[in-house]
Amino acid sequence: MSATSIPEAPPRFRAGASGAVAGGAAALLLALAPFALDPAALNTLGRIVYFALLAASLDLLVGITGLPSLAHAGYFAVGAYTAGLVAKDVSALAVVALPAAVLVAGVVAAITGWLTVRSRGIFFLMLTLAVGEIIFLLAESADDVTGGSNGLFGIPLFEIVPGSDALSQPALRYWFVLVVFAIGYGVLWMIARSPFGLVLRGIHGNEERMRALGYSPRLYAFAAFCIAGAIAGLAGGLLAAHQQGVTPADAAFGTAVVALVSVIIGGAGTLWGPCLGAAVVVLVRDQIGPSLGGHGPLLLGLVFVAAVYLLPGGIAGTLARLRRRPG
């Protein structure tokens, strides 16, 4: 029996021919987007892309390992603040700021994860909620470092090579985010289909049996927690590069919930589904929401409820079912 109520990933974690074609087409469309979209729309698409990386990294925990975490926005924000501070005070080179974000977020995930992965179910959810809240409160109160409730602003443009201001161009900035997303997503994808990824799915499916096979599930879950936290930090670094500003709201409970909702709407355990879920969520929250006079979260809630009832297994699960039973 499953340790959580999160549905398990489909049994075959590999791209078929149609999956490869769909993935290639999506990559091509995303790469060509700057030629078709105005700067405002491109800005939104950039936000979707780094938020999709956050959702995919969370899926490694939720869908693959079966650990629904509410601490993930915390590591996202740790990465964003780290990249922002490094860019401001040390070096705005992307090859310095982004690895720093990955490293610091990974270390914070390791410290907090060692405690949380000992629990399961509702206790894991509550412990990760507490971790997320602590990071949020630190972000809000450490005025000298994070800029407190005003947030961290004045982050310089990230540099690809020393002295370059190429990222002032909206299209180039978008492509930069897209390339880093591709790297982060590629790492998650390879991990999910590796022997280690199979162990994570084994933990999701039958943790007791894993122990009887001689595994230490806690150790593997901890490794997954650290990796997911580090990639969330990379997504946060992209936020700092893209928005040139970070606020405590990026660490808040709301962000954690929205990331989790992206995973569920998109289809837990598939990695690509949560990316689609992130697109839906960001569009509803940031594009449609503001025109509803503050009722954006209500609409997001309705979309979530509708998705849970109408799309079991999320967007990915529904597409898979439609493909199996055409017509």
Next chain:
Amino acid sequence: MTALLELDGVTRSYGGLLAVDGVDLRLDAGARHGLIGPNGAGKSTLFKLILGAEAVTTGRLHFDGVDITRMPEHQRVRLGIAQTFQHSSLFAALTCSDNVLLALQRRTGDARRIFGRPSRALRAEADELLTRVGLEGAGPRPAAALSHGEQRQLELALALAARPRLLLLDEPAAGMSPAETERLATIIAELDSDLAVLIVEHDLDLVFRVARDVSVLHLGSLLMTGSAEAVRASEEVARVYLGGASVDDVFIDEAVT
């Protein structure tokens, strides 16, 4: 020759109750040994003592000359003792191949690799194991899609993946149809000749088909250990099981209840 498994006066008591009482048992490599007895005879407890899931009260256990009396369960697994579960415990959402791969890559250490795919050799070994337990071609199917009997066969593949030297089968035919039991008997008969098998089973027909030697447990003590034929012919065994008739009649009753 050193015995593969040697039990020497093994006793387990729960408070005043003697669940297992001074059992001596010796299994050589390649043994096919049945363990039978009425409900409450201590069969399950004896299994747990061999596996290390419970500690003996007195007595000693040796595995391949090594004293394992106080050795924890996971270390005994690494020495080469494997078991199948009375109730199938599998990874329902994973394919049969991936179920077996999980057991294989634990043994080989591949489980720690975070990049790359399972090696060709490992996948070939998984296919070979599935074939060996009669699940040829089932690799891509999810374990949840298997019939009850097939799940028991997959359970056996997971146990064999650890390359054990002693295999403990805990009621492997429970809930199986006659056809499935028939197939199981064939699979057990075809296991490596140097693998020792100890089987606890209520289906006595199956026990007498696969076991060369049989031990009868009664009220925690060994009533008799001998060749399958000798146990079948024993009047004492018949008396314990019954109130009369021939042993075969009793065995059939037992199998039904």
